[in-house]
């Protein structure tokens with residue numbers, strides 16, 4: 317289970333009201349895209365879900381419990397850039413979360429625990445299409461590969477909730493389409509709930525099963541500080557998309573999703589799947 321409940325949340329910075337009375341329930345295993353004009357508070361909302369920011373008023377609940385006030389392993393995050401550590405290899409980046417959670421001070425795993433973690437990291441690296449690049453550093457990878465690495469780094473902690481802040485915004489269209497397919501497959505195959513901020517409506521409607529728009533209802537310059545943005549649209553994709561159940565009505569635009577156990581080759585944009 318990984319249901320998020322946002323209850324009457326407000327966020328203010330000094331005199332500026334950024335978000336105003338936001339309520340939203342995100343079902344377990346949903347994929348919600350957050351859209352809205354620049355500066356309306358989408359990233360602020362995501363940072364509150366991550367635990368980097370606290371609401372000024374209101375409650376954030378994960379499976380009925382208040383979200384811990386700091387980032388933790390139950391919430392993974394991928395940003396547009398700089399999610400991975402430049403001085404660690406691909407393998408080192410993916411192992412890092414496991415090492416930190418097992419040994420917060422020394423960040424080192426030993427014996428069987430290390431072997432298991434390394435095995436899991438190799439599996440995930442292959443899953444995101446980076447097999448063979450384990451020893452490379454992020455600077456030696458393309459933008460798309462770095463974002464694949466960031467996904468693997470987040471997924472090794474098996475987060476209940478994956479938070480994505482414009483994760484594919486800096487990628488070329490071809491690479492983006494390819495990573496969209498990966499993202500869809502990961503959503504179908506894992507148990508996580510996904511919340512993604514994007515500027516790209518097409519991306520929102522390609523990936524999500526629900527698109528939520530934030531907007532300021534009152535946006536005259538003199539009103540900007542006194543009124544925040546709130547949810548103005550909430551659209552469920554039709555035909556319904558459910559995690560673990562590729563659409564039976566019509567294939568999604570990016571093509572149907574490969575089932576568990578398919579190899580990286582199945583993700584190639586030109587590949588015919590299922």
Ligand SMILES: Nc1ncnc2c1ncn2[C@@H]1O[C@H](COP(=O)(O)OP(=O)(O)OP(=O)(O)O)[C@@H](O)[C@H]1O
Pocket residue numbers: 329334352353354355356357358359360361
């Ligand atoms: N730490 C902060 N301190 C003060 N103001 C902040 C802080 N973080 C965000 N803001 C303000 O909150 C507002 C919303 O910013 P936010 O980055 O959440 O918007 P956004 O919708 O994600 O924008 P974009 O789509 O351009 O990324 C902006 O006016 C921003 O200046």
